[in-house]
Amino acid sequence: MKKILVIDDDPIERRLLQAVLGKAGGFEIITAENGQLGLERAVSSVGAVILDLNLPDISGMEVLKKLKASRPQLPVLMLTGVTDLKTAVEATQAGAYNYLTKPFENDQLLITLQRALEQNDLLEEMAELRKKAGKGPALTRILGKGNAIQEVIGQIQKVAASNLTVLIQGETGTGKELAARALHEESARRQKPFVAVDCGALAENLLESELFGHEKGAFTGADRKKEGQLVLAQGGTLFLDEVGNLPPGLQAKLLRVLQERQVKPVGAEKTIPIDVRFIAATNAPLEAEATAGKFRQDLYYRLAEFTLSLPPLRERMEDLPLLAQGFLEEAGLEFRKPVRFDEGAAMELLLGHSWPGNIRELRNVVRQGVLVSPGSQLEGKTLKGMISKAKSSAGAPGPVEVPLPPGLSLKEIGERAVEAAEKQAIRNVLKNTGGNKSQAAKILKTDYKTLHVKVKKYGLQAKDE
Numbered sequence: 001m002k003k004i005l006v007i008d009d010d011p012i013e014r015r016l017l018q019a020v021l022g023k024a025g026g027f028e029i030i031t032a033e034n035g036q037l038g039l040e041r042a043v044s045s046v047g048a049v050i051l052d053l054n055l056p057d058i059s060g061m062e063v064l065k066k067l068k069a070s071r072p073q074l075p076v077l078m079l080t081g082v083t084d085l086k087t088a089v090e091a092t093q094a095g096a097y098n099y100l101t102k103p104f105e106n107d108q109l110l111i112t113l114q115r116a117l118e119q120n121d122l123l124e125e126m127a128e129l130r131k132k133a134g135k136g137p138a139l140t141r142i143l144g145k146g147n148a149i150q151e152v153i154g155q156i157q158k159v160a161a162s163n164l165t166v167l168i169q170g171e172t173g174t175g176k177e178l179a180a181r182a183l184h185e186e187s188a189r190r191q192k193p194f195v196a197v198d199c200g201a202l203a204e205n206l207l208e209s210e211l212f213g214h215e216k217g218a219f220t221g222a223d224r225k226k227e228g229q230l231v232l233a234q235g236g237t238l239f240l241d242e243v244g245n246l247p248p249g250l251q252a253k254l255l256r257v258l259q260e261r262q263v264k265p266v267g268a269e270k271t272i273p274i275d276v277r278f279i280a281a282t283n284a285p286l287e288a289e290a291t292a293g294k295f296r297q298d299l300y301y302r303l304a305e306f307t308l309s310l311p312p313l314r315e316r317m318e319d320l321p322l323l324a325q326g327f328l329e330e331a332g333l334e335f336r337k338p339v340r341f342d343e344g345a346a347m348e349l350l351l352g353h354s355w356p357g358n359i360r361e362l363r364n365v366v367r368q369g370v371l372v373s374p375g376s377q378l379e380g381k382t383l384k385g386m387i388s389k390a391k392s393s394a395g396a397p398g399p400v401e402v403p404l405p406p407g408l409s410l411k412e413i414g415e416r417a418v419e420a421a422e423k424q425a426i427r428n429v430l431k432n433t434g435g436n437k438s439q440a441a442k443i444l445k446t447d448y449k450t451l452h453v454k455v456k457k458y459g460l461q462a463k464d465e
Contacts, residue, residue, distance in 0.1 A: 002117055003028045003045050007038035007063065008052040008079065013102075017050060020106045021113075035063040042067055046074070048116055050109075051096075053080040053087070059224055061087075061094065068095035069193040069232045073124070075116035079104075092447045099449060119334075144319030148311040152179070159306045160186035165258065167243075167303045168281040170310030173360030176281040177241060179308060184237040189277055192236030195229050200245035208250055209266055218267025230263045233276045243280040243303065244289055248296070255299045278303070313355040313362065320362065324350055327363045328378065331370035334442075339370050345380035353387055368432060371439055423458040426451070435461060 004027050006017045014031045021027045030046075032038035035058040042049060049067060053060035064076055075097040080087065088099040097116040100109060144150070159166060160183050168176045177196060184194045202210060205219070213228030230238060240246075246254065257263055258278065262271040280303045290300040313320065324347070332338045341347055355361055365386040369378050372386075426444070433439040441451040454460075 001026060001028050002047040003030065004113070005038065005042055005046045005049045006031045007035065007049065007055070007060070009033050009054075009056050010052070013052070013079075017109075020109060024110050034058075035060065038063060039066055042071070042074070044071075047120065048075040048077070048097075048113060050077045050079060050113070053078055053091075061091065062227065064091065064094050064096055066227075066232060069195055069236075072194075073120055075113075075120050077109075077112060077116065088447070089450055092450060096447075098447050144316060144322060146316040146318045148316045149319055152308060152310060153182075155308055156182050157186055159183065159308075161188070162306075163277055164305040165278040165280070165303055166306045166308060167286065168279065168308045168310065169286070170281075170283065171312050171358055172283050173358030174310040174312055175359045176283075176310060177239065178359075179310060180237070180239045180279045180281060183279055184239075184277075187237070187277065189236050193233050194237045194239065195233040196239040196241060197229050198241045200242045204247040204250060207247075208253070211250070212253070212263050213265035213268075215265055215267035218265075222267070226265075228263065228265060230257065230274055230276060231272060233274075235275055237277045237279060240278065240280040242282060244282045244284045244286055244295060251296045251299050255296065255302060258299075258302045313358045317351060320350060321347060323359060323362060324366055327366040328370065331367040335370060335439075337370060337373075339373050339376055339378045342377045342379045346378055346383055349380045349383050349387070368443070371443075372432065372434075419458075422454070423460070426454055426458065427460055430455070430460060 004021060006014055006029060008014050008017070008031070011033070014033070018029050018031065021029050030041055032041050035055040038049070038051070038055075051060050051063060051067075055063065060078065060080075064078065067074055067076055072095070076095065078088075078091045078096045078099045079102060080099070081102045091099050097119070098112050100112065156179060166180075166183060168179050170176050180196075181194060184190060197207075197211060199207065201207075209218075209222075209226060209228070211228050211230055213226050213231055214222050216222060216225045240254075257274070260271075261275070262273050264271045286295060286300055286304070289295040290297040313323075324341070328339060328341065350362070350365075357364070365383065366378075368386045369383050373379070373382055426440070429440045429443050430437070433443070437451055437455065438448055441448045444451065
């Protein structure tokens, strides 16, 4: 019997959800009337969480982030009384499985919950398979027989037991975040959160708030207190991806955090002590950047107490068959579609490609091949089509043509360009999936509802399952 935690401050809504889930059968329901109590009751035996966005003590979005920091695979369904696409996108980006607007259809809730539980069961099954392979889950993902990767794995196992700050270097797609997760899994901090922050994804003021947090009223729009990722990672590991993109002002503040092990939220008067292991990653030669004055030298030396360099896939092709087979099994479980490589031709094709996108490109090609494969065998011609599309995508095509009427501001021009690129990306993925929006949403790493709205907005052709 699956245990479902309902976090909602409305007693009528809690009773309604208890009745709907109870009538469906197969669920044990526990409830919480506020965010703090919900976090306390989100124990390991809880199989899924139904979470209201508006709570009296802390926001549902903050509860979501804390839940995902401690249990990344836990399915969380967000509920809200207001239709807001921006909030829906933010929730799914923070790790929510889906986002439902009140009042919702009971069948819609039950179907969404069942799908979330099934996906989680698949992820747990995949994790169990990885454990049986003889290594921890994160290490298995970058495991290989070649000398180059074996040396990296040996370094990971040695440095994991220490508290040294580690800088991971490598081309895009070589598995830097996987290596960081492996370090975390092999360390004494494995039971605590692993929190990843992309240093190039946000503007400087938003990134500062994301890292350090802020007090209510610290700036325009700060209508509630927000805990930063440094605090959410307490006791665990903070992974700073593409750390070379940190603006100079934040480089100075991060250096102070590394030196003093304290963080001061924006607008706060007091600092908060932190116990966090730092891991940073870069696809640029950070030492050269520091020497050239483009990155703080003192921060570089703080981050590079120990350095790991990940080799590109083209330099360890002996590992490709093992990696490809692992991605094939993973995709087969996720899509409930057991597929095997055909004899010889498929692997020969994979070994003949140079893989400029490295492991990430290989994984994408294999996953897409499984998705579109018509039978139980993944043939060379199918993979050839996927590789051709990957080459086309990686080949720096010309800019998307955006019709621009006169008199637009720079902001409006940017918004038009983003919409045009987004429309083209959705059109390409829908073409690859035969118009199937559920499969397209998985590939684009978004939820079905958000993609459905975008498809309608851009007037694209698609079909429902």
